[in-house]
Amino acid sequence: MPDPRTTPSDEPVQPTEAVQPAEDALPDEVEPAGPPSASEAPEASAPEPSEAEAPAPEPSEAEAPAPEASAPGASVPDASPADAPAPVRRRRWPIVVISILGVLLLGAGAVAGWLYVQLGDASDRIVEQNQELEEQRELIEKKEVFGAAMTRLHEGVVPLEGLPFTALADWERYQSIATSGWFHRWDADALDTDIARAEQAAEQLESLHAAAAAEAATNASGSAWEATLDRLGRGYVTTRIERGDTPCGAEALACVSSNEPTIVRVSAGQDAAESMTDWLRTGVAYHEFAHTLQNLNPEAGEAAAQAFGGDYETMADCYSLTFLDGWTLDHEIWTSDTTYWEVSIGYGYTCTESQRQVIRDWNAQLPVVIQPITQDGSGRAAS
Ligand SMILES: [Zn+2]
Incomplete structure (x- = not known):
């Protein structure tokens, strides 16, 4: 088996080492050749003739098999390791890109899902907090209404002050209403009952005073x-x-x-x-x-x-x-x-x-x- 590196230069089977230097060295090799003859000028004016002699190795991908055919044992060790892996890697790029994109998409999807869940939880908490605020607002309003009813009740009993009718001021009843309102201060429904009791007691006193005023005014x-x-x-x-x-x-x-x-x-x-x-x-x-x-x-x-x-x-x-x-x-x-x-x-x-x-x-x-x-x-x- 002859050493490929010792193969005569006219052999087209030395692609890699012959081609690579040819692109850089041919112009230098052409110039020392001296003034070309008229017939040779067209070929010597440009390196193309030299490259033409070595075009075979230039298209390494397209014509690489040729050297292998003439000298498979010599060309494969130099040409194949240099050129063959490149296409393989190029073919993998889309897969890698797709894989990365897939991972990114999955990640993005997971983040979106997590965000959705978080937003959902936050939304639920906001709804609960709004409900609590609404209940507290309602409770505050009920307490204010109850307070107003008790104030009205208190004002209703004041005209009796100094009159000899202790039974007309039912203090036990009024105190019972106030105490119930205190115990029901966190119970809006129960406060409604207390409010009604206070308003009823106040209305009875107001009716009593109105009737008394009318009675006293006429005979x-x-x-x-x-x-x-x-x-x-x-x-x-x-x-x-x-x-x-x-x-x-x-x-x-x-x-x-x-x-x-x-x-x-x-x-x-x-x-x-x-x-x-x-x-x-x-x-x-x-x-x-x-x-x-x-x-x-x-x-x-x-x-x-x-x-x-x-x-x-x-x-x-x-x-x-x-x-x-x-x-x-x-x-x-x-x-x-x-x-x-x-x-x-x-x-x-x-x-x-x-x-x-x-x-x-x-x-x-x-x-x-x-x-x-x-x-x-x-x-x-x-x-
Ligand atoms: Zn009597």
Whole structure:
């Protein structure tokens, strides 16, 4: 096997080493050849002839197989290692690029998916937070409405201050509403119930005051009964002169029921008797008003009644005797210059001075005193 490097130069089988130097060296090799002949000038003026002699090796990719065919053993070691790998690598580029693109796309997809999940979670949290904010906003509004209702309730009870009707100010009820509102401060639905309770209590007080104002402003019956009771009761006591059946029994002139303590009923038939006078009506109105006070201040009334042996009637008579100057239980009602009626009012017992002092002391403790309504039992006023 001859050494390819020693192969004669006219052999076309030395592509690589012959070609590579040919491109760089041929011009130099041509010039030392001396002035060309006329016939040789066309070929010597340019290196093409030399390159023409060695074009075979130039297109190494296209004509590489040729040398292998003539001298496979010699050309393969030089030509193949240099040229063959290049095409192979070029063919792999798309695969690598595609692979990289694929990885990038997968990565991008994963990032997009992660971002989507993150955005989804964030969106859910925003929705939850918005719901919480909305609930808190609703709760705050409910608390404000409840506070306004309690303020209205408090304002509703103020007109009773100083009046002898402690039962008309239901402090236990108002405190219960305030306490419920405190316990339900985080429960919007339960607060609705408390708000309704407070508003209902306030409306009842407002209606009571409106009715009292109207009652005190007019004397619908035009009677001494109503005139006296409007003055004593400031309009909170209603006078009803009832005709027909006797509302208070066969003999009673007037009466007050414990079920309706602010209503004084007068028997129209008894009231029409010849012996009746406005003075008598006035004194009896005081007696009936005492019954109203007994019913609207039950604890104090029970204590004071002890001074009368527990008798609420003699106690009521004593109220008239104490506060109506000149009042007595026995009267002479003259119907002419020569005739008169002897009229006994009440229950036949004229109370002593000490009993009258009990009545004064009792009456002094009746006026309504505004009490603080606390929210949580801490003593802090609700409004
Ligand atoms: Zn009576």
